[in-house]
Each structure stands twice: as structure tokens, then as C-alpha cells.
Amino acid sequence: MQGIDAYKQLIEKEITELKIKDEPSGLYSPITYLLGLGGKRMRPILSMMSAELFGGNPKEALNSGLAIELFHNFSLIHDDIMDNAPLRRGYPTVHTKWSEKTGILSGDALFVVAYHYLAQNTVTYLNTLLHTFSVRVMEVCEGQQMDMDFETRDDVSIDEYIEMIRLKTSVLLGAALEMGAIVADASRDDVQRIYSFGENVGIAFQLQDDILDLYADPDKFGKQVGGDILANKKTFLLLKAFELADNDQQKKLQELSEEVDEQMKVEETRKIFDQLGVRELARIEMERHYALALESMELVTASVEKKKPLLKVAEYLMNREV
Amino acid sequence: MQGIDAYKQLIEKEITELKIKDEPSGLYSPITYLLGLGGKRMRPILSMMSAELFGGNPKEALNSGLAIELFHNFSLIHDDIMDNAPLRRGYPTVHTKWSEKTGILSGDALFVVAYHYLAQNTVTYLNTLLHTFSVRVMEVCEGQQMDMDFETRDDVSIDEYIEMIRLKTSVLLGAALEMGAIVADASRDDVQRIYSFGENVGIAFQLQDDILDLYADPDKFGKQVGGDILANKKTFLLLKAFELADNDQQKKLQELSEEVDEQMKVEETRKIFDQLGVRELARIEMERHYALALESMELVTASVEKKKPLLKVAEYLMNREV
Numbered sequence: 001m002q003g004i005d006a007y008k009q010l011i012e013k014e015i016t017e018l019k020i021k022d023e024p025s026g027l028y029s030p031i032t033y034l035l036g037l038g039g040k041r042m043r044p045i046l047s048m049m050s051a052e053l054f055g056g057n058p059k060e061a062l063n064s065g066l067a068i069e070l071f072h073n074f075s076l077i078h079d080d081i082m083d084n085a086p087l088r089r090g091y092p093t094v095h096t097k098w099s100e101k102t103g104i105l106s107g108d109a110l111f112v113v114a115y116h117y118l119a120q121n122t123v124t125y126l127n128t129l130l131h132t133f134s135v136r137v138m139e140v141c142e143g144q145q146m147d148m149d150f151e152t153r154d155d156v157s158i159d160e161y162i163e164m165i166r167l168k169t170s171v172l173l174g175a176a177l178e179m180g181a182i183v184a185d186a187s188r189d190d191v192q193r194i195y196s197f198g199e200n201v202g203i204a205f206q207l208q209d210d211i212l213d214l215y216a217d218p219d220k221f222g223k224q225v226g227g228d229i230l231a232n233k234k235t236f237l238l239l240k241a242f243e244l245a246d247n248d249q250q251k252k253l254q255e256l257s258e259e260v261d262e263q264m265k266v267e268e269t270r271k272i273f274d275q276l277g278v279r280e281l282a283r284i285e286m287e288r289h290y291a292l293a294l295e296s297m298e299l300v301t302a303s304v305e306k307k308k309p310l311l312k313v314a315e316y317l318m319n320r321e322v
Numbered sequence: 323m324q325g326i327d328a329y330k331q332l333i334e335k336e337i338t339e340l341k342i343k344d345e346p347s348g349l350y351s352p353i354t355y356l357l358g359l360g361g362k363r364m365r366p367i368l369s370m371m372s373a374e375l376f377g378g379n380p381k382e383a384l385n386s387g388l389a390i391e392l393f394h395n396f397s398l399i400h401d402d403i404m405d406n407a408p409l410r411r412g413y414p415t416v417h418t419k420w421s422e423k424t425g426i427l428s429g430d431a432l433f434v435v436a437y438h439y440l441a442q443n444t445v446t447y448l449n450t451l452l453h454t455f456s457v458r459v460m461e462v463c464e465g466q467q468m469d470m471d472f473e474t475r476d477d478v479s480i481d482e483y484i485e486m487i488r489l490k491t492s493v494l495l496g497a498a499l500e501m502g503a504i505v506a507d508a509s510r511d512d513v514q515r516i517y518s519f520g521e522n523v524g525i526a527f528q529l530q531d532d533i534l535d536l537y538a539d540p541d542k543f544g545k546q547v548g549g550d551i552l553a554n555k556k557t558f559l560l561l562k563a564f565e566l567a568d569n570d571q572q573k574k575l576q577e578l579s580e581e582v583d584e585q586m587k588v589e590e591t592r593k594i595f596d597q598l599g600v601r602e603l604a605r606i607e608m609e610r611h612y613a614l615a616l617e618s619m620e621l622v623t624a625s626v627e628k629k630k631p632l633l634k635v636a637e638y639l640m641n642r643e644v
Contacts (some may be wrong), residue, residue, distance in 0.1 A: 027467040078430060082423040101404040101470060104426055108400060108433070109463045112456050115437055119452035123445055130441035130452075134434050141431045145349040148423060 007048045011041045030094045030106040037089045043068045047180035056184025063120040064179035070114035077107035136175035143167025150234050170202025193296045200293035201314045207286040210235040226266035232257050240278040329370045333363045352416045352428040359411045365390045369502035378506025385442040386501035392436035399429035458497035465489025492524025515618045522615035523636045529608040532557040548588030554579050562600040
């Protein structure tokens, strides 16, 4: 996938050369800091790949892709405050390194930069891109709100969970592809199809995340296996387990949510998950969304050859072990 | 000023009919709440008046004006968190009524709505409007950062203070006029002139605010006279006093900053202000910016008759007692 590397280089170059001012440094240095922590830059890469798929010039998707990437980073700053997260990509989060105030304000400023990049697009597509971007980022906000609401609720259904990860994670992957298609002048149907491909890959990706968090090979995983269980996070696995558990298992799961012995908490919870077969059910749900993604791609008006790079990315995301 | 009332009605109608969704309510109800607290809607009124000044249709400035008004409200939500403010327009601030998390996220969502309104403009002016809006709202972020930086600094100069209020308050008044001029197809010079008019009126307005906070008629003022002194706020008056004070007065001002007897703190500080004549100096600085505003308006290519309504607004703002 040489194309992807070339795209990533181009994106990194743009991000390094972002005209972020120096003063007031309290506003701008947290932005430079966060963007400097790296990241896969998956979203802008997807925008460029989508433009290429539809016969457009990938470089014309760069501004939209960057807008999405910058919005993504903005949302990380604010989400990390809301989630009290100390680390991001192994480094202190902005609000930990500076302060919550700084996190709020420099996040806002980064949001402005995101719209600024979006506005660099030629006037032909500007209306459509702006509309699409606003709709999608609003959905991301809704997803974050649902996620926060879930923390204090004990009646979250699997459907609600899927809807939350769709909004919080998948919509932006879909949007990256969608906006690449728009600047490549794809048909309205194709824009919708490539969005749907991205959205479903995103949902499958997040379900894979839920599974890996508990069942990954600890030697390869790079972070603590069972982190979600320790944080009492309402993942697909836990919600499904509560749905299927009998009274005894429900009681046990409740007790385990307050267990302080970390090893025991993870092991005993996993035992119940295994009894109920929730890992397999998560895998089935993941495969279902992956299949939906492939169906959408099937319908896209482009040659099989042209579709290969994006299909490879999806396949890679599904088969990852970390 | 019948026109202004008509504009305000139109603006209120738009704000009431804003298509804010219901769910998730944690995200959207704080927005409805804040917008429902009212406000003078000065910024969108200025946009409409500016469009009319330049022979445009005031209604065509509505979307830009609303974008500015919504951004202003967004910034109030986030600023209130950063400033730990309990009340806004006499009612609990969003983060007090809900939570900081809610304030951060629903603020973000309101920012998206602001850009959404901006994007409703016809494609002819869209690029210019987007660019102007992004530049101006970034300046507002810079102003808020400077204001926060000032809290922990003891070497803030008068020039820095004027720059801070320019960015934090005045730029947005200028931007409202500027964007009204853009949609009315005013010349580039006139756009710059009307912006400068608004910016200088804004600075004069803020200096008037500093003066009124201490010297207003308590019966008319509606809030505690001397609030800035009690909060040790670095206003023009205080900064100028420190600049002019002799050693004894400096020492006294330092001591007063820690005085707990509120009445004594206000009275004794005012005594030093009066000895140093800082009220008069603030008035002179205010008049200077008002004169600059009038000079800019003088240069605007429009009849004296057409300029009258905006000049009346400026005059009203300068001569207010509350």
C-alpha cells in the first residue's frame, strides 16, 4: 500500500506546516503539542483514498481530510477533559499538562482551525462540504453525550450501544470517505454508499476493539488486557452479558463491578462472559457490520481494481490483533 | 429607532425557531436554555443595520448575524466555565445548572450550529464570510486567553489591556458590522471602515463598562457598584492607578487587594483612584476610541442620512448610565 504511505507523508507535512501562531502561547502551544503526538492520520488518508476511488485528485481531498483530522483532535482534547483521562497516546493529556481551562479554550481554537481548512475548498463543493461536516460533527457530539449518559444509566440496550459507537466513532470515518467522494464529484448515491461503507467498518472496528480489550494476546496488545472491565465500561460484551445472564450471574456481575482485586475482577468477569458466549456474539455482530460495509462497497460505481486499496484497509482493520 | 425593533423581532423569531433537536437532551436542552435567557441581540442587529447602510437587504445579513450571536452565546458557556461564573443574565450558568462536562459539550454543539447558520449564505459571499468569521472568532479566543493570563500576571500594561478587550469584546462587534457589509456587497475599503467603527465603539463601550462598574449611580446600576474592585479585576482603572501610583499608594493598593471588609475595600480603592485621576483618564481613552469610530464612519461611502441609525446606536452606548 505505497499510496497510503505517500498520502500520510503529505498529511504530516501539512500538519507540520499548519500556520499555528505563537502568541498567546497558552492558546496555541497545546494545539501544537497534541498534533505533534502523532496518530495514524487514518481519516485524512481515507478522504484521499476515496477521492482516488472516484477518479478525483487525492490532493483535492486534503483540506477536507485535514478538517476531519483536526476536528478529531479537537474532540480528543475535550473528551479527555470530560472523561478525566490522564494520558493520550502515552503522553499527558492537554488538561493534565496545562489545565482544564486551557483544554477547553485551545480545543475551541483547534475547532476554528478545522473549519478554516474546510473553507479552503473550491466554491463548487463548499456548500455541500460545510453541510456534511456540520451534520457529522454534530452527530459526534451526540455520541459523546450518549456515552456520558450511559455512565449513570443501568438500562442501556445493545441497540443504544451500537447507536452510540456509530455516532461517536464511525460517523467520522464515514464522513472522511464521504467528503473525499464529494470533491471527486461522485454521484449522490455513491457518496451515500462510501459513507455507509465507512460507517459500518467503523462500527465493526469498535466492536473489534471491545473484543481485543479483553481477549488480545497480552504480549502483543501493549496495554493492560481487561481495561474496560476494570473501568466498568459498558461495552458490547458487558451489556450482552447482562442481557443473557440468569439471576445468579447477574448478581455475580454486579458484585464484580465493585471488586477491588483487579486480577480477580478481570478473570471472574471473563469466566461469566465465556459461559454466556458473548465474545462469539460480539464477533458475529462485528462480521455483520463488516458484511454491510462490503455490500455498500459492492454497489459503488467503480472497478474492482479501484476498490482494492480501501477493501485492503478494511480487511487490515478487521484482522488486527492490537 | 423603529428599524431596530423590527430587526430584533425577526432575530428573536429565528432564534425561537432554531431547529435544535430534542435528543440527547443533555446535549441540546442547555442550548435552548441559554438562548431562552434572552439578551440584547446587539450583534445580529448590527449586521442587519450594516447591510442596510450599504444599500443591501437587511434580511440577507440575518444568517451571518445569527452565526455571530450563536458564537457569542457559545463563548459565554465556555467562558463561564473558565471564569467559574455562577450566574448569567441573572440565571444559573449552564455548567452550574448541569455540569462542566455538559457545558463543554453543549457549547461545542452550539458552535457547530453557528457555523451551520453561516453556511446558509449564498455561495457568492460564502468564502469571504467563512474566512472573516474564522479570523474573528480566533481573535476572540486569543482575547479570552489573554484575559486568563492576566489573572496570574502582575505586569499587565495598559496597552496589553486595551489589546485584550479589543480581542475579547470589540472584534465581534466589528465582525457583525463587517459581515453585514460583505453581504451588501460593500467595497473592500468600506468593509474595513465599518469594521473599524465597530471595533472602536466596542473598546469605548468596554472602557465605559469599567468606569460604570465603580462610578455608576447605585440606584440605576442594578448590580453591586465596585464589583470589579472586589474581584481584584485588572481593569483600566486599576492598571492605570498602579502605573501612576507612588510607592505609598502602590503599597496601599496591594494591601487593599487582600482587604476583606468589602465596603472599605471599595471606598479606599476609589479614594486612591480619585487622587490619581484615573476615572478622567479612562474617560479620555474612551473618547479617543469613540472619536476613532466616528472618523471611520465619516469615511464610509454612504449618505449622512443612511449613517444616522448606527451613529445613534454608538451615541446611545456611550451615554448609557447602566
